[in-house]
Each structure stands twice: as C-alpha cells, then as structure tokens.
Amino acid sequence: MGTRMTFVTEEEGINVFLKSKEVNFELAVQNPVYRTASIPKNTFLTLHEKLYIMMKGKLGTFNLYQLTGQLTEELHEQLENLGTHGTMELNNLVRHLLYPVTMNILFKKGLFPTDERKIREFYQHFQAYDEGFEYGSQMPECLLRNWSKSKKWLLALFEKTIPDMKTYKSAKDNSMTLMQAMLDIIETERKEEESPSYGLLLLWASLSNAVPVAFWTLAFVLSHPTVHETILEGISSVFGTAGKDKMKVSEDDLKKLPLIKWCILEAIRLRAPGVITRKVLKPVKILNYTVPSGDLLMLSPFWLHRNPKYFPEPELFKPERWKKANLEKLAFLDWFVAFGSGKYQCPGRWFALLQIQICIILILYKYDCSLLDPLPKQSPLHLVGVQQPEGQCRIEFKQRK
Numbered sequence: 001m002g003t004r005m006t007f008v009t010e011e012e013g014i015n016v017f018l019k020s021k022e023v024n025f026e027l028a029v030q031n032p033v034y035r036t037a038s039i040p041k042n043t044f045l046t047l048h049e050k051l052y053i054m055m056k057g058k059l060g061t062f063n064l065y066q067l068t069g070q071l072t073e074e075l076h077e078q079l080e081n082l083g084t085h086g087t088m089e090l091n092n093l094v095r096h097l098l099y100p101v102t103m104n105i106l107f108k109k110g111l112f113p114t115d116e117r118k119i120r121e122f123y124q125h126f127q128a129y130d131e132g133f134e135y136g137s138q139m140p141e142c143l144l145r146n147w148s149k150s151k152k153w154l155l156a157l158f159e160k161t162i163p164d165m166k167t168y169k170s171a172k173d174n175s176m177t178l179m180q181a182m183l184d185i186i187e188t189e190r191k192e193e194e195s196p197s198y199g200l201l202l203l204w205a206s207l208s209n210a211v212p213v214a215f216w217t218l219a220f221v222l223s224h225p226t227v228h229e230t231i232l233e234g235i236s237s238v239f240g241t242a243g244k245d246k247m248k249v250s251e252d253d254l255k256k257l258p259l260i261k262w263c264i265l266e267a268i269r270l271r272a273p274g275v276i277t278r279k280v281l282k283p284v285k286i287l288n289y290t291v292p293s294g295d296l297l298m299l300s301p302f303w304l305h306r307n308p309k310y311f312p313e314p315e316l317f318k319p320e321r322w323k324k325a326n327l328e329k330l331a332f333l334d335w336f337v338a339f340g341s342g343k344y345q346c347p348g349r350w351f352a353l354l355q356i357q358i359c360i361i362l363i364l365y366k367y368d369c370s371l372l373d374p375l376p377k378q379s380p381l382h383l384v385g386v387q388q389p390e391g392q393c394r395i396e397f398k399q400r401k
C-alpha cells in the first residue's frame with residue numbers, strides 16, 4: 001500500500017529504534033491518528049507534545065495514588081452488579097468492570113451509561129471500532145462501512161457529552177479529570193472542533209490494551225494453581241478473609257502484594273503489542289544496511305519478549321522473573337518494551353497497572369473464582385496492541401461467605 005517498513009530484530013537495530021534522534025514517533029503515528037480519529041496533521045503536531053506532557057504528569061506515579069480511592073470505589077460499585085454468583089465470559093466480565101470505571105474516572109463521573117439499552121449500544125460500537133482499528137488506521141474509511149458507522153457513533157457521543165465534561169466539578173476536590181485537562185489545552189490552542197476526536201482517541205488508548213491485559217492476567221493466574229493460592233494468601237493476610245464488605249485499598253496495601261503486579265507485568269510481557277513504529281527522518285545505518293528516510297522502522301515487543309537471551313524460558317508464565325526488576329524505582333526489566341520507550345513512552349502505564357491491580361484484588365477478595373475452559377490461544381489478527389483471546393474462556397464466580 002505504498003508504505004515501506006523495515007523491521008529491526010537485532011540489538012543494534014533495536015538500539016537505533018529506541019535511542020536514535022533520526023527516528024520519530026509523531027510522524028509515524030500521525031497518519032493512523034488522522035484515519036482513526038480524523039485529527040488533521042497540523043492540529044496533531046501542534047497539540048501532541050503539550051498533551052503528552054500533561055498526561056505524563058497527571059498519570060505519573062506522583063499524582064496517581066490520589067486515584068486509588070476512586071478506583072476502588074468505582075470497582076466496588078461495578079462488582080455489585082455481578083450479584084452473588086454466576087458464570088460468564090471472562091472477557092465480558094473484565095469489560096463490564098473496566099469500561100465504566102475508566103470512563104467515569106478519566107472523563108467524568110457518571111459518563112458511562114446506566115441504562116441497559118445504552119450500555120449495549122456502547123459495547124457494540126466500541127468493540128466494532130476497536131476490532132477494526134487496524135484496518136481503519138490503514139484504509140480509507142469509505143471501504144469500512146460498519147467500522148465507520150461505529151466511529152461516527154462514538155464521535156457523536158463525545159460531541160454530545162463534552163459540554164457536560166467541561167462544566168463537571170468533582171464533589172470531593174477541585175481536581176480536573178484527565179479529559180478536562182485535555183479540553184483545557186485544546187481550547188487554549190483554539191482547536192475546540194477537534195475535542196470529540198481527542199475524546200475518542202483517549203477512550204481507545206485507555207481501554208484497548210488495559211482490558212485484554214486484565215483478561216490475560218486473570219486467565220494466567222486462575223490457570224496456575226500455585227500462583228493463584230499464593231495470591232489468595234496474600235490478599236487474606238492484608239484484608240482478612242471475608243468477601244462482602246467494601247474494603248479500602250491503600251498504596252501500602254499494594255506494596256504488600258508484589259506478586260499481583262508481577263503477574264500483570266508477566267501477562268503484558270507475553271501478550272505485548274505486535275508492533276510499535278517510528279518514521280526515519282534521516283538515513284540510518286543498521287549493521288550493513290542503510291534504512292532510507294521516509295521508511296517506517298518497526299519493532300515487535302511481542303517478538304522481542306520471546307528472545308531467550310533476554311527472557312529465559314520465554315514462553316512460560318513466570319511472574320517471579322519480575323523480582324529482579326527495580327519497580328520501586330519505576331524500572332521494568334531490561335528489554336521489556338510493551339509500553340514503547342523513549343520520549344513518548346505510554347503515559348498511561350502506571351494507571352493501567354494500578355487499575356488492574358485493584359481490579360484483581362477486589363475480584364479475588366470478593367469471589368471464589370475458577371475457569372471453566374483452558375487458557376485460550378491469542379488471536380493472530382491484531383498486530384497493533386495487546387492480543388485478544390481466541391475462542392471462549394468462561395469464569396465461574398461465587399461470593400465468599
């Protein structure tokens with residue numbers, strides 16, 4: 001389709017991808033951003049750095065722990081809807097929890113619909129948009145009729161709700177939501193007409209990877225009995241054994257449960273995005289090749305994470321390998337690049353980890369859970385982002401006495 005891509009697979013090429021000043025994130029993603037969210041090139045390039053710096057600050061570890069209470073409350077609220085017991089697709093369970101929690105926290109409390117019909121409609125359109133994202137990022141919209149319909153539906157949802165988001169004030173404090181802070185910047189730059197597009201982009205970025213990661217983490221934990229048991233022991237030692245009350249989760253509690261964080265990171269390692277990309281600005285030399293300017297340089301976190309030189313027994317789910325990472329100092333394991341790297345590394349990574357940690361603690365604290373199906377395979381359909389499961393994977397849950 002007229003795009004030249006060069007995949008880097010060896011250390012020298014990977015270092016060029018991660019460190020060279022001659023390769024650029026913004027110009028690599030600008031076209032996909034235009035196709036998927038209709039943000040014109042000049043607007044994207046004007047706003048990108050300002051928005052990134054704001055997101056990095058608001059979702060950085062310093063500010064993030066203020067969200068712990070809110071995340072716990074919202075998750076408790078959504079868990080109430082599950083009732084005392086049941087069986088459902090694990091993927092759906094995770095969606096039922098994380099769609100509303102993410103939207104109510106990052107956009108505006110109460111944004112997620114509560115009416116059954118509207119919820120169903122939201123699910124249908126977001127899933128269609130997410131599933132077709134890859135095609136939508138490469139092909140003209142007129143060739144993707146259903147995808148385009150869902151994209152328009154989501155843009156219209158933001159068009160309608162943005163005025164409310166602007167005037168919303170948190171009942172508890174004066175803090176702005178992430179979307180409110182984005183709208184401020186967009187307004188200062190007089191680009192208000194693009195606000196719904198940015199809403200859509202943030203919605204996709206905040207859900208498309210975090211939801212499957214929560215799925216895989218729970219699926220891996222529940223299919224590894226020793227890990228599952230050790231986690232349950234940890235949870236009871238911190239919160240007691242009863243499952244009913246709406247307990248609070250603090251930063252200290254989370255520190256006492258490192259295994260859960262390791263499990264999330266290990267699930268991310270094994271289901272990392274298929275590719276990340278940079279545009280070559282000036283020819284770069286890699287081994288004996290010169291990659292010409294204009295090429296897209298491609299790196300596969302998924303593939304890199306399977307190199308036994310960097311991750312021994314790479315196919316195995318081994319959360320304990322994360323013991324070596326200096327997570328206190330916010331460092332992952334060397335060669336772990338699931339969140340990208342460099343100047344524009346994923347600004348939502350700490351939020352994603354925190355949200356999934358609390359989600360797993362609350363589910364396992366409140367319910368006895370087991371999988372009714374074996375761990376599914378990952379779907380090979382998507383290259384951008386975390387893989388979805390292929391085939392069914394049901395969970396049975398019963399409230400603890």
Ligand code: HEM
Nearest residue numbers: 205206209210213276338339340341344345346347348352
């Ligand atoms: C486990 C879940 C997640 C994974 C694996 C993930 C992965 C990534 C990756 C690979 C990139 C591209 C970085 C690069 O090319 O160097 C990225 C960018 C981004 N992510 Fe995440 N992400 C996750 C969760 C989130 C969440 C929860 C949010 C929002 C709260 C978020 C917001 C973003 C944004 C806004 C960007 C674009 C940054 C920019 O424009 O410079 N991500 N993410």
